Each structure stands twice: as structure tokens, then as C-alpha cells.
Amino acid sequence: MRGLLAILTATTVLATSMTASATTIFPLDRATILTSSPFDVKVEFDGVVSADDVSVTVNGKPAAEALGKDVRFIEREDGVEASAVRIDGVLIAEPGTYTVVAKAGAEEKSVTWEVYGTPETAQAKNVIFLIADGLSVAHRTAARIMSKGMTEGKANGRLNMDDLDRMAFIGTSSTEAVATDSANTMSAYMTGHKTAVNALGVYADRTKDSLDDPKFETLVEALRRQTGKSVGIVTTSELQDATPAALFAHTRRRADKAEINTMIYDLKPEVILGGGSAYFLPQATPGSKRKDDIDHIKLYQDAGYTFATTAGELAAASGSNTGKLLGLFHTGNLDTTLDREFLKKGTVDKFPEQPGLVAMTEAALGQLAKNAEGFVLVVEAANVDKMSHPLDWDRAVVDTIEFDKAVGVAREFAEKNPDTLIVVTGDHTHGVSIIGTVDDEKEGMDMREKVGTYADAGFPNYVDENGDGYPDRVDVSRRLFLAANNGPDHYETFRPKLDGPFVPAIQDENKKYIANEAYKDVPGAVLVEGNIPRDGDTGVHAVDDVVLQATGPGSERFKGYMEQSDVYRVIAETLALGVKQTQ
Amino acid sequence: MISTGFSRRQALTVMGGAALSLTLHPTRAAAQTIAFDELYGKISVLGLTFSDKVLALKGERVAMRGFMAPPLKAEADFFVLTEIPMALCPFCSSDADWPDDIIVVYLDRAQTFEQANGIIEVSGTLEVGSWTDPETGFVSLLRIVGANFSAV
Numbered sequence: 001m002r003g004l005l006a007i008l009t010a011t012t013v014l015a016t017s018m019t020a021s022a023t024t025i026f027p028l029d030r031a032t033i034l035t036s037s038p039f040d041v042k043v044e045f046d047g048v049v050s051a052d053d054v055s056v057t058v059n060g061k062p063a064a065e066a067l068g069k070d071v072r073f074i075e076r077e078d079g080v081e082a083s084a085v086r087i088d089g090v091l092i093a094e095p096g097t098y099t100v101v102a103k104a105g106a107e108e109k110s111v112t113w114e115v116y117g118t119p120e121t122a123q124a125k126n127v128i129f130l131i132a133d134g135l136s137v138a139h140r141t142a143a144r145i146m147s148k149g150m151t152e153g154k155a156n157g158r159l160n161m162d163d164l165d166r167m168a169f170i171g172t173s174s175t176e177a178v179a180t181d182s183a184n185t186m187s188a189y190m191t192g193h194k195t196a197v198n199a200l201g202v203y204a205d206r207t208k209d210s211l212d213d214p215k216f217e218t219l220v221e222a223l224r225r226q227t228g229k230s231v232g233i234v235t236t237s238e239l240q241d242a243t244p245a246a247l248f249a250h251t252r253r254r255a256d257k258a259e260i261n262t263m264i265y266d267l268k269p270e271v272i273l274g275g276g277s278a279y280f281l282p283q284a285t286p287g288s289k290r291k292d293d294i295d296h297i298k299l300y301q302d303a304g305y306t307f308a309t310t311a312g313e314l315a316a317a318s319g320s321n322t323g324k325l326l327g328l329f330h331t332g333n334l335d336t337t338l339d340r341e342f343l344k345k346g347t348v349d350k351f352p353e354q355p356g357l358v359a360m361t362e363a364a365l366g367q368l369a370k371n372a373e374g375f376v377l378v379v380e381a382a383n384v385d386k387m388s389h390p391l392d393w394d395r396a397v398v399d400t401i402e403f404d405k406a407v408g409v410a411r412e413f414a415e416k417n418p419d420t421l422i423v424v425t426g427d428h429t430h431g432v433s434i435i436g437t438v439d440d441e442k443e444g445m446d447m448r449e450k451v452g453t454y455a456d457a458g459f460p461n462y463v464d465e466n467g468d469g470y471p472d473r474v475d476v477s478r479r480l481f482l483a484a485n486n487g488p489d490h491y492e493t494f495r496p497k498l499d500g501p502f503v504p505a506i507q508d509e510n511k512k513y514i515a516n517e518a519y520k521d522v523p524g525a526v527l528v529e530g531n532i533p534r535d536g537d538t539g540v541h542a543v544d545d546v547v548l549q550a551t552g553p554g555s556e557r558f559k560g561y562m563e564q565s566d567v568y569r570v571i572a573e574t575l576a577l578g579v580k581q582t583q
Numbered sequence: 584m585i586s587t588g589f590s591r592r593q594a595l596t597v598m599g600g601a602a603l604s605l606t607l608h609p610t611r612a613a614a615q616t617i618a619f620d621e622l623y624g625k626i627s628v629l630g631l632t633f634s635d636k637v638l639a640l641k642g643e644r645v646a647m648r649g650f651m652a653p654p655l656k657a658e659a660d661f662f663v664l665t666e667i668p669m670a671l672c673p674f675c676s677s678d679a680d681w682p683d684d685i686i687v688v689y690l691d692r693a694q695t696f697e698q699a700n701g702i703i704e705v706s707g708t709l710e711v712g713s714w715t716d717p718e719t720g721f722v723s724l725l726r727i728v729g730a731n732f733s734a735v
Contacts, residue, residue, distance in 0.1 A: 278683075518668065
């Protein structure tokens with residue numbers, strides 16, 4: 001009995017010391033923060049503590065005095081048996097190192113932030129930030145070979161992204177894991193703070209409410225605060241999807257799409273082109289995904305926006321001089337380039353007049369360039385990711401070619417307007433590589449034996465007779481073989497999916513994903529056993545670095561290895577966002 | 584793959600048969616078949632309009648073929664019927680991520696989940712118009728209620 005008591009005491013001591021390290025302070029340790037950009041501070045204690053025992057200091061001074069804001073003590077957080085401190089809307093004008101110490105009895109936690117200023121003068125007037133969601137090295141290589149061809153080991157042509165001047169490797173990990181998603185990755189680019197998977201513009205706190213998490217400023221908010229620049233967003237996904245949302249939104253949960261659409265409206269970007277009209281329609285309209293009666297299209301029209309719903313209307317709207325353009329071309333995500341331009345599959349029968357990324361980028365630049373103060377345009381090729389998840393590599397690569405054409409449009413603009421910084425990057429990578437070719441001419445019926453590796457791979461025989469930069473067809477007899485290094489159980493058909501995007505696996509009655517039998521009878525199909533947990537529906541993001549490329553003023557700041565959040569600082573410094581540029 | 588509907592004569596015959604069996608199965612009435620590509624008259628950026636056929640069949644017994652998306656539990660009294668097998672689970676993600684052309688099926692009694700790889704036929708009464716499920720918050724435009732299903 002005595003022995004047991006001794007052990008219990010020892011355990012209690014251990015537990016207490018562990019508790020002491022469990023306090024969390026947001027912003028997290030090593031956060032980098034733009035001067036005068038507003039952010040919320042939150043301290044989460046591990047248990048319920050008494051207000052009298054709590055102290056929060058910044059560089060040794062009480063937080064209220066140091067930050068000039070109210071310090072709010074919450075004895076019991078909603079749904080959490082623990083106390084917290086919140087200091088909302090903090091802004092720090094003076095660059096420097098700030099050490100925050102939070103104490104409550106035995107609990108103590110310390111973090112250090114770096115608050116940075118920017119040069120007094122902007123180096124560039126405009127920024128064009130082009131992002132292909134999920135862009136991995138294999139997508140680039142495949143796009144180059146498919147679009148330009150290769151002879152005797154040398155590329156027959158170069159992509160637009162092949163001639164950008166500077167580059168950096170970007171680390172994409174989230175605050176909670178080495179792995180990552182499009183919410184936290186794009187949020188890091190667009191705010192300078194890393195956060196958790198699914199979160200946008202907030203640190204992920206422990207309460208259930210997705211809209212109460214501690215916020216930090218987004219690029220668009222900083223532009224509105226400090227400059228008179230215009231803002232444009234162009235995407236082939238829903239405008240409320242994680243990547244475009246990261247410019248505007250503050251939510252723990254990227255699925256809050258109706259709320260995100262309201263957050264976009266609150267910042268009124270001058271150019272908005274993409275999908276997701278369902279979140280603009282009031283709930284009474286069939287097809288709406290709102291849960292209120294607000295007609296967002298009408299709100300924008302009342303605010304003076306020219307409105308387009310088809311490629312033709314977009315072309316017509318390009319002649320307008322409003323400088324404000326809303327183009328919605330799909331209730332959901334736009335179809336892939338392969339479906340839109342060539343196969344007419346997916347939802348192209350329902351939405352036959354969707355513009356592509358190139359037309360949208362041109363229209364956006366036409367409007368944004370009207371602002372003498374300059375602009376920031378973000379262009380997203382969403383389907384590179386949306387087709388890499390279901391292992392539909394042909395669609396992902398053809399969308400990469402389209403993305404590269406949008407890069408070409410940006411480079412043309414920058415040639416005439418050299419005060420433009422161009423950034424070309426992905427937000428995270430996928431587990432995919434090109435390992436050779438598939439050659440239908442090889443003998444037999446066994447498709448696996450038609451895979452050419454090493455010298456047997458030869459060169460693919462894609463043809464681009466009309467010179468549009470796209471292969472005339474993807475189902476040529478000797479084609480690139482891209483292989484995923486992860487995925488659910490699925491049938492490998494060794495062929496492009498000409499009938500519509502690939503659905504590799506579907507869920508069974510035990511909530512486990514099993515191979516989709518729709519592909520079982522494709523001649524030569526082989527069952528590939530999955531290697532991720534069986535509740536995973538598709539291939540997953542890779543943890544590999546992203547390759548970022550850039551050109552133009554400010555691009556010299558990109559080099560070596562950088563955290564994704566460091567990219568924001570480059571944009572902030574290049575545009576001098578530490579300095580008020582409006583009267 | 585999916586039958587586009589009975590001829591008038593066939594429908595009358597079936598209806599007669601149903602009327603005859605009404606005393607034995609009071610909940611069963613003749614079902615008109617409807618296919619996924621017959622649900623909407625117009626699909627556009629500005630919203631959807633229901634097809635004339637859907638409006639004509641509002642409140643009527645219908646039969647529809649498709650794939651069963653996985654329900655929350657193996658024994659469930661409602662699920663989503665889709666045109667092609669879906670990799671999405673409606674209750675893991677929000678209804679936000681679903682395509683427009685789905686039908687929500689409310690069963691008259693819980694039935695065991697059918698393999699997602701197989702086509703099923705659902706029979707029940709067609710409900711038209713936006714409705715939010717009070718239990719799950721799932722919003723649907725079209726529903727088949729009081730339904731049952733069988734593998735095809």
C-alpha cells in the first residue's frame with residue numbers, strides 16, 4: 001500500500017510537469033509578423049486556473065500595457081474544461097523581437113515573435129502570383145514533354161515557367177504535422193503565418209466553433225489597409241475553395257464555404273473569376289448552397305461590377321471600363337482543360353461555355369491594369385490537384401500546360417510593365433513520378449509488360465500538329481507513364497480516361513474504400529493494392545518541397561530553402577506593405 | 584442503361600396491376616421511372632430548374648436507378664442516390680461538396696447498405712423543393728421518401 005502511494009505521488013508530479021508544458025500561445029513560437037498588421041493573441045491553459053494566478057507579459061511588461069489592448073480572461077472556454085486569455089486586434093508598430101510569457105500557477109509557456117518592417121519604397125507596383133494547386137516536379141516534366149516533345153534526350157521546346165530567373169525550395173508542412181493541405185499552405189503564402197490543416201487565416205484553437213479562432217491579417221486585408229491597389233482572383237475551382245479563399249478568409253474549417261463567400265464580398269476584390277456560383281445564390285434558388293436569403297450576385301452588381309457567366313460574356317466584359325468584374329462560370333468547379341477543350345466530358349454538357357485559365361487571366365489583367373496604383377492578381381490552376389487526387393494524370397498534366405500558358409500571359413504583361421513581380425509555384429506536392437512510357441505496340445495483351453522503363457521507355461509519340469501547345473490527343477500509342485507512390489485500392493488501366501475523370505475507389509459498407517469495379521474490365525487492367533489507410537478515398541498530398549520560381553523586381557529575395565510563410569514577407573517587402581501608401 | 588419511362592399503355596397496365604394489389608400492399612402504388620438526366624430542365628450558373636417530368640411527378644410514386652453513396656451507418660434510413668459511384672461520404676464532408684444531380688432517399692424502414700459497386704433501384708414518393716434535414720443539416724432539392732430499394 002505504501003509502495004502504491006509512492007508511485008501515485010511520483011506519477012502526479014510527472015503529470016504536473018507535463019501539464020506545465022501544455023500551455024499554448026497563439027501566434028506560435030517563431031511567428032513572423034508584419035508591422036502594424038492586426039492579429040489576435042490567445043493563451044490556452046491546460047486546465048481551469050484562477051484569474052488571480054494568471055499573468056501574461058510581453059518583453060517583461062504586462063500584456064495590456066505592452067500591447068495597449070484589453071486582456072480578456074475566460075475561466076472556462078466553451079466546451080472545454082480549461083481557461084484561456086484572449087487579446088484581440090493586437091498590432092505592433094515597432095519591428096523587433098517580442099517574447100511573450102504566460103503563467104498560471106505552475107503552468108508557464110514562452111514564445112518569441114519576430115515583428116518585421118519593410119523598405120520605405122516599393123520595389124514593384126504589381127504582383128502576379130500564379131499557383132498550380134499540387135504542382136509537383138512530375139507535372140512540370142510531363143507538361144514539357146507532352147507539350148513540346150523530346151528528341152535524343154533534349155526537350156524540343158521550353159515551358160514559360162522554364163525561363164523564370166529565381167527559385168527556392170518551399171517547405172509546406174503544417175503547424176500540427178509534416179503533412180499539409182491547400183488551406184494551410186495557401187494561407188501561409190497569403191498571410192505569413194503557418195497554421196493547421198483545414199485552417200485559413202487563423203490559428204487552430206481548441207474550441208469547436210470554426211469562426212472564433214485567433215485571426216491574423218491576409219494579404220488582401222494588408223493591401224486594403226496600406227495601399228490603393230486593386231485585387232484580382234482567378235481560379236478554375238469554386239471561388240470559396242481553400243486556395244482562393246486564403247486571400248480573404250478567417251476560419252478553422254475550409255468547408256465553411258457560404259461564410260467564406262461573405263468574407264470575399266466584405267473585401268470586394270476588383271476581379272473575381274471562377275466557379276462556385278452556388279454560394280452566390282440565395283437559398284430559395286434551386287442549386288444554391290447558401291443557408292440564407294442573400295443574393296451575392298445582386299450585391300456585386302449593385303456595387304458596380306460587370307457580370308459574366310460564359311466565355312462570350314467574359315470577352316464582352318473585357319471591353320467595359322468599370323475595373324470591376326465578376327465572372328461565375330460554374331455552380332461548382334470548372335471542368336478540366338482536357339474535358340473542356342477536347343473530350344467534352346465531365347460536366348461540359350451542362351456548362352458548355354466555360355472559359356479557360358488563359359482567357360480569365362487576360363480578362364483580369366485587362367481590368368486590373370486600369371488602376372494606376374497597381375494590383376495583386378492571384379491565378380490558380382485548381383485542377384492540377386483535383387485530378388492528381390484521383391490519380392488522373394493526363395487531366396492533371398494537360399491542366400499544367402494550361403497553367404503554363406497563363407504564366408506566358410503574365411510574362412507578356414511583365415515585359416510591357418517591368419515593375420511587376422511574377423511568382424510561379426504550387427501550394428504542396430503530390431506523390432507522383434514519371435517512370436517511363438506505356439507502348440501499345442509491344443506484343444501481347446498484358447498491359448504491365450507494355451510499360452517501358454530505362455532504355456525500353458523510348459520517347460512518347462504525342463503530336464501537336466495545330467501548334468496550340470496541347471497534344472492533339474493524349475491516347476497516343478506510346479505515352480508517358482505517370483505512377484502514384486500512394487493511393488487506395490484501384491485498377492491501373494495504363495490508359496487515359498477518355499470517358500470522364502477517374503474515380504479510383506468507392507466506399508463499401510464498412511466505410512473502407514475499395515477499387516471501383518467500373519475499370520475492372522478495361523483490357524489489361526491490374527488491381528493495385530492501396531498503401532494508405534482504407535478510409536482514404538484518393539491519393540494524398542506529398543510532404544516533398546515545392547519548387548517556387550519568380551522573376552521581376554523583388555524576386556532576388558527567393559533563394560535556397562524557405563518556409564511557405566516566408567514567401568509572404570517577400571511580397572510584403574517588395575510592395576513595402578509596412579508603409580502607408582494612401583492618403 | 585436506365586429506362587426512360589413507360590409508354591402510356593404500359594403505365595396504365597402497371598397502374599391497373601397496382602390498383603389490384605392495393606388491398607394486399609396498401610403502401611405500394613404504381614411507380615413511374617425517372618432517370619438522372621431527366622431531373623433538371625436547365626442547369627446554369629444562375630441556378631437549376633426542375634424538368635417538366637419532375638414537376639409532373641411531384642408527390643407521385645417513382646422508381647429510380649443509381650448508386651448508393653455510403654450512409655453514416657450500415658443500417659440507415661436515409662442515403663444519397665447518385666448517377667455514378669461516388670468517392671464522397673455525405674456526412675464526412677458537408678453537403679457543399681456534392682454535385683447537383685443527386686437524390687436523397689428516405690427509407691420507410693432502415694435497410695442494410697448495398698455494395699457501392701452495384702446498381703440499385705429505389706421506389707418511393709418524389710418530393711420536390713429545398714429541404715434541410717433537421718437532424719443532419721443536409722440540404723436537398725429532390726427526395727424520394729417512404730422509399731425502399733433493391734439490388735438490380
